[in-house]
Amino acid sequence: MIDEANGVELRRIVVGYLDTNCWVVRPLGGREALIVDPGDEPRRIAAAVSDLDVTGIVITHAHADHVLAVAALAGEFGVPIVGHPDEARVWAAELDYLAQHGHLDAGTATPDFVASGNLPRPSPDLRLWDGQLDHYSSRLSVGPLTVELLHTPGHTPGSLCLSLPGHLLSGDTLFPGGPGLTGPQWPLSDFTAIIASVQRLLELPPDTVVHPGHGSDTTVAAERPHLDAWRARGW
Ligand SMILES: [Zn+2]
Ligand SMILES: [Zn+2]
Structure with missing residues (x-):
């Protein structure tokens, strides 16, 4: 989609065994672009950015369905990979699961990936403090566009999550109908933390379009009225 008012184009490529939304963020009027959550199918993603100059890859988190094409694309474009350092242990847990079960935790084996040895490398250096928001955040420049990275545990x-004018790429933190998955099946998850993160996200302008890591878009205005109900139900 092209959003002339906010000067940005977002391209969505649905990839991999969990139909992950891989996003391409491009400021209008230039060729620079970010790839967000290249979950798999690097050839399709590369084709979708063949007219652009990729300047970086951002992962919203290190669950396998969001990162399986990271290494291939980072190698192809020679660009940095940006992720929160706490995701290193998420990725380690994914690999542990793989080692124990012979497949990733969604049940779909990816033998080519395992054989390739091209393991994603979340960057260890992302840690800037934004006192105004009272949580970790950082800013990336993509051409004339400023993308704010919000730490939403x-x-x-x-x-x-990636915040840009008029849009939020919410990863698996906020979906239409509620927060992303937490609970005992996801040992590094935390419902109390996610509901606090979602509350912060819902303070963005009401017309902000929310683009989640799977499925359809929503808006802050559509989701905000339900926050108390989500907190009460506990998931
Ligand atoms: Zn996830
Ligand atoms: Zn996911």
């Missing part, structure tokens, strides 16, 4: 400890 809960689904995983180092989950990030």
Whole structure:
């Protein structure tokens, strides 16, 4: 989609065994672009950015369905990988699961990936403090566009959301109908943390379009009235 008012184009490529939304963020009027959550199918993602100059790859979190194409694309474009350092242990847990069960935790084996040895490498250096928001955040420049990375723990400890004018890429933190998955099946998740993160996200302008890591878009205005109900139900 092209949003002339906010000067940004977002391209969505649905990839991999869990239909993950991989996003391409491009400021209008230039060729620079970020790839967000290249979950799999690097050839399709590369084709979708063949007219652009990729300047970086951001992962919202290190669950396998969001990162399986990171290494291939980072190698192809020679760009940095940005992720929260707390995701290192999420990725380690994914690999532990793989080692114990022979497949990733969604039940779909990816033998080519395992054989390739091209393991994603979440960056260890992302840690800037934004006192105004009272949580970790950082800013990335993509051409003339400023993208703010918000640390929104809960689904995983180092989950990030990307805030840009008029839009939020919410990873697996906020979906239409509620927060992302937490609970005993996801040992590094934390419901109390995710509901606090979601509360912060819902303080963004009401017309902000929310683009989650799977499925359809929503808006802050559509979700905000339900926050108390989500907190009460506990998931
Ligand atoms: Zn996830
Ligand atoms: Zn996911």
